[in-house]
Amino acid sequence: MSTFDNRLHAYLKRYYNFNTFRPGQAEVLTALLERREDVLAVLPTGTGKSLIYELAGRYLGGLTVIVSPLLSLMQDQVARLNAHGIRRTVALNSMQHPRTKFFILQNLAKFDYVFIAPETLTQNSVLEALAQQKINLLVVDEAHSIAQWGPDFRPDYLEIGRAYQLFAQPRLLLLTATASAQVRTEIQRQFKLPKPMTQVVYSVNRPNIHLRTEKIANEQEKHARLLELVRELPGAGIIYLSSKKQANQLRTDLQQKTARKVATYHGDIENEQRFAIQQQFMHNQLDVIVATSAFGMGIDKADVRWVIHYHLAGDLESYLQEIGRAGRDQQPAIAILLYTETDDYLVNNLLISGIPDDLTIKHFYLQTPHYPFDRQQLRLLQYYASQGLDEKAVTELFRRRLLVKRLALQQMVQYIEITTDKRNYLLRVFGEEQLVGVAAQNWSTQAETLDIASLALPTTKVMPNIGNIDWQKRIKKLFNQ
Amino acid sequence: MITGYMLTKLNLTESRRAKVFGNIWQGGAQTVSTSFWGLVYDVLPETGLFENTNIEKVLKELQRHGLIKHDAHGLIQLTSKGATTQAQYQETHYIPKHLAINQNFDLKLFRDLFLLANQTISELAYHNARFYPYQIDLQAQWQLKHWLKMHPREVLITQWSQELQTWLATLSNEDAQLFAQMLFGHDVSNALFSELPIPDTWTEFDWQLWQLDQIAALMTVSLTTDTLIKSLILLTRRSLLSNSANISVAMWQENHSLKQIAQQRQIKPNTVREHILQAAILQRWSVAAIEELIPDNEQSVLADIYRDADLINWDFKIYAAGKDPRYFTYFRLYQLLQLAKKREDMDVNV
Incomplete structure (x- = not known):
């Protein structure tokens, strides 16, 4: 082992009490810290990407800025660093009160890690305040979002490159779990780097996760099938849906008709209940979380055994991200996608709703008074107008974007339709080499009955729930008396 | 909801x-x-x-x-x-009873401080520094950190748990049980809404409201004691008045006239009037204090015009239309005066 390796392992032992790195971690850290290269790392979910920037930040000193897409996830990321003993950490985003934001900007020197939303990063006052700090590392988490969300949903993603230049080009680390060669090129283009980044690309394949799709005749049968699965699958699981309302209804139903303990998790859940759900899920006191896919979850639970998609994701990148929550302990896990033919109609509507149509664009450029613009769409249009694009160019851009999204949805639907070589289909989409033999297996469709026992999913040790104990005993337990 | x-x-x-x-x-x-x-x-x-x-x-x-x-x-x-x-x-559904404290102390801020303090002290009791802390506003976190440092570890653990037990013992067993379920700490999670022993008709909104109300009750009681919890509550003291209004009011209470305040502060007299009016409303000034703000002759005019007991129906135009803004202030103050009289009558009756 080189001196550098020794030092790296000493950090790992000291701060995380691990002896070995997970695949990809040491490779990225060596390129970033020893060879001082900028790195674009594609590492499958569950590889411990946050450990990479936590450790790199400790090693480099100064300020580490982490651009993170999910506002709801950001505070959880801060909590996770806190739990690793890193206290000088803060999140900066538009959900905060301006007073809090001001306070943070005034005290930036007191932090080692700043999580920031792209929309906040690109504000001039924020950029200026950050540029006065010694930023040694700029991380873009979920970097595929630059290509996936930037052009329509969140144009500020396209401005991260400007921030990078303004921060005097600190060490750059782009992290994602899924990015095709084309997406990787697109991401890098935003930074105008003198030389290409070092790419550390690991397969998106998660061999320990059994991939299963089930085409189901109608909604009623799908609902019945879900109940059946929730009753039978062992251990903790997550069900993804695209609607908060339906998530709430489903939770009630699952709670009544199965023996599992279920909670919903989405943007409308109060802070105190979110905390309860996260903590109980972590401590195996809660079996099932019904979540909306737009809503991330900051906790790192290694033994999620199964993920069920009740609604399909908008594209395969998102799908892989979401199923990647299963089996992080490298033990067998399963990802099941339940599908009826009306589902892609639902998802297609969601996709379209984010993109301004021709008429909206026309009224934007005509500056029609009192036109009922959607706020998100208006922001997008204002952004592109500020970039000097005229109506024709913007119309063309959004038509192209819609096409790309529809193609991505088709790929997703194709993943469900395909009845041969499903695992290799995923790898083909991401431009990866095909697997052969057993490695290409571990998938199934509705054509064969799901034999849960044969998957050898480990069972989880259920922690005793002290919820209903007498309040005196609860206080004693809380304070170790 | x-x-x-x-x-x-x-x-x-x-x-x-x-x-x-x-x-x-x-x-x-x-x-x-x-x-x-x-x-x-x-x-x-x-x-x-x-x-x-x-x-x-x-x-x-x-x-x-x-x-x-x-x-x-x-x-x-x-x-x-x-x-x-x-x-x-x-x-x-649940109807709150103790929220008045929220006008002088920030109830939601205290709830956050209280829950995080409880979690941190619980983890301290187990010598554990590595835990997922409940996420609250950053400034509040820093305040709490400072507050925790002011007290020795043993005092925190023993006194905090003792104070909680004393408080819980004053509640009905059902309420104490529910209150305890919202507390979390080392290896103890707070309860999910679905597992709470609450009436079937309650929604999550009722539960949120119940928690706020119980914490408000704890604040109200603790402020009359000399406890750790009281010292935490004091961090959340607030004034609903703006800083500028507070300055005007302080000057008014030092017997400066409205005109003098306006001149000294280089603001419009009407702004000063608004500051005083806002203070009279938010700080619930007494009948005597409000009467001082309305010239006697204007009080008589107002009393003649507005005989209807229900001040909600009063039309300010009858008295103040076409006059300078000061008359609208007198009108509003006169309304306030009636409210203050009602309040004071009620207090006497109680």
């Missing part, structure tokens, strides 16, 4: 300004008018408690079900169907 709760703020006989509820629930700076009507409707103690309220949506929902009448001026009133639903709501 807050839609049902909104019904409890309305009645059959009187129209109320819908926006007042939205503005007060969302928190933030209040106009004198909002504060005044907030006082009349007794909703000021709920300042900032439901900041995500979309009042337009709430009103639409109530209107859609035929529970309120909503006119073009934003005035709302219960329909008879609304009154029936209101009565049902009051029977089946």
Whole structure:
């Protein structure tokens, strides 16, 4: 082992009490810290990407800025660093009160890690305040979002490159779990780097996760099938849906008709209940979380055994991200996608709703008074107008974007339709080499009955729930008396 | 949900300004008018408690079900169907009783500090520094950190748990049980809504409201004691008045005239009047203090014009139309005076 390796392992032992790195971690850290290269790392979910920037930040000193897409996830990321003993950490985003934001900007020197939303990063006052700090590392988490969300949903993603230049080009680390060669090129283009980044690309394949799709005749049968699965699958699981309302209804139903303990998790859940759900899920006191896919979850639970998609994701990148929550302990896990033919109609509507149509664009450029613009769409249009694009160019851009999204949805639907070589289909989409033999297996469709026992999913040790104990005993337990 | 709760703020006989509820629930700076009507409707103690309220949506929902009448001026009133639903709501949902403290101490901020303090002290009791902390506002976190450092570890653990036990013992067993379920710490999670022993009719909104109300009760009681909890509450002291208004009021209380304050502070006399008016509303000034603000002759004129006991129906134009802004202030102060008299009468009766 080189001196550098020794030092790296000493950090790992000291701060995380691990002896070995997970695949990809040491490779990225060596390129970033020893060879001082900028790195674009594609590492499958569950590889411990946050450990990479936590450790790199400790090693480099100064300020580490982490651009993170999910506002709801950001505070959880801060909590996770806190739990690793890193206290000088803060999140900066538009959900905060301006007073809090001001306070943070005034005290930036007191932090080692700043999580920031792209929309906040690109504000001039924020950029200026950050540029006065010694930023040694700029991380873009979920970097595929630059290509996936930037052009329509969140144009500020396209401005991260400007921030990078303004921060005097600190060490750059782009992290994602899924990015095709084309997406990787697109991401890098935003930074105008003198030389290409070092790419550390690991397969998106998660061999320990059994991939299963089930085409189901109608909604009623799908609902019945879900109940059946929730009753039978062992251990903790997550069900993804695209609607908060339906998530709430489903939770009630699952709670009544199965023996599992279920909670919903989405943007409308109060802070105190979110905390309860996260903590109980972590401590195996809660079996099932019904979540909306737009809503991330900051906790790192290694033994999620199964993920069920009740609604399909908008594209395969998102799908892989979401199923990647299963089996992080490298033990067998399963990802099941339940599908009826009306589902892609639902998802297609969601996709379209984010993109301004021709008429909206026309009224934007005509500056029609009192036109009922959607706020998100208006922001997008204002952004592109500020970039000097005229109506024709913007119309063309959004038509192209819609096409790309529809193609991505088709790929997703194709993943469900395909009845041969499903695992290799995923790898083909991401431009990866095909697997052969057993490695290409571990998938199934509705054509064969799901034999849960044969998957050898480990069972989880259920922690005793002290919820209903007498309040005196609860206080004693809380304070170790 | 807050839609049902909104019904409890309305009645059959009187129209109320819908926006007042939205503005007060969302928190933030209040106009004198909002504060005044907030006082009349007794909703000021709920300042900032439901900041995500979309009042337009709430009103639409109530209107859609035929529970309120909503006119073009934003005035709302219960329909008879609304009154029936209101009565049902009051029977089946939680109605808070202790929120008054929120006018002088930030209740939601205290709730966050209290829960994180409890978690941290619990982890301290197990010598564990590596845990997922409950996420609260950063400034509050720093305040708490400072507060924790002021007390020795053993004192924190022993005294905090003792104070909690003392408090819980004053509650009914059901309430104590529920209160304890919202506490979390080392290897102890707080309860999910679905596992709480609460009435079937309660929604998550009721649970949130119950928690806030119980914490408000804890604050109210603790302020009369010499406890760790009291020292934590003191961190959340607040004034609903703006800094500028506070300066004007301080000068007024040092016997400067309105004119002198305006000149010295280089602000308009009307702004100073608004500051004083805002203070009289938010700090619930006494009858004597308000009377001092209205010249005697104006009090007589006002008394002649407004004989109707129900000040909600008073039309300021009869007295103040066409006059300079000071007369509107006198009008408002006179309304306040009547409210203060009612309050003082009630206090005497109690």
